[in-house]
Amino acid sequence: MSDETTVRLGLPLLQIGQAQKEVSHNEALTLLDLAVQPVVEAVGVDTPPIAPSEGACWVVGASPSGAWSGQAHALAGWTAGGWRFVPPREGMAAWSRTDDAIARFSGRNWMIGQLSGTRLVLAGAAVVGAQQAPITSPTGGSVSDVEARATIAEILAALRSHGLIAT
Template structure:
């Protein structure tokens, strides 16, 4: 951290003897407005929209152009005074209206719609945990039951396609 900006979000700090402190304070509040519970129109956009609404935000793509040049992966928000940029930090999340999903910055890029965790709880009960080992498909045997085998095959295929068991 330097004495000019905050450690995590690089928000401008007030300085002793600074004239017009309200400018730094208002800039910090504007950036906080974009950072807290962020909602963006789209993720990975390369150039700014022509007529953005005040307060609308986008996640800038990795190779931005125009007014967004030099701000890859940042959250860009339109204000009455023009574009403001909030640099992405590892672990930062934003709701993407365009994707109807959360986007999470992993330190190098934004990942859309990916949810990570150790388990999934519904009403306090674990319904999905770590992926289990593969289950062999039914084969052979002295009695062949085609319907049972078809059902088991469908269950196994569904579980594999959901990633619940290995293939």
């Protein structure tokens, strides 16, 4: 860790004997306001807007220009003091107003609306787990009713095992 900034977000730290400590403290609060539970206007924008509202935020694209040059993938927030940037960290998430979805930084780029995990739990019940083997298709046979019933039974068993229907 640097003596001047925090490790993860690069927030300015107060220094012993520092004059005007409120400047560093206010800068840190401004960056925290931008980084904690961010809501962005859009994701992947390369050109800064002409007349942003104070407090508005964007996720900078891969090839930024103008005031955003050198800030690829960062959160860019407009403040009374101009643009402030928070570099992205793997796992960082922001709500995208344009997409009406969560955007999450993968370590290389922002992914919009993609969720990942090992299972989905709703109201305390696991409803989707790991993918199972495919259900076999019915083949030939002289009694299609028997094959159809067997396939339907496999479908129902798969739906039950995923918690999508009750047992």
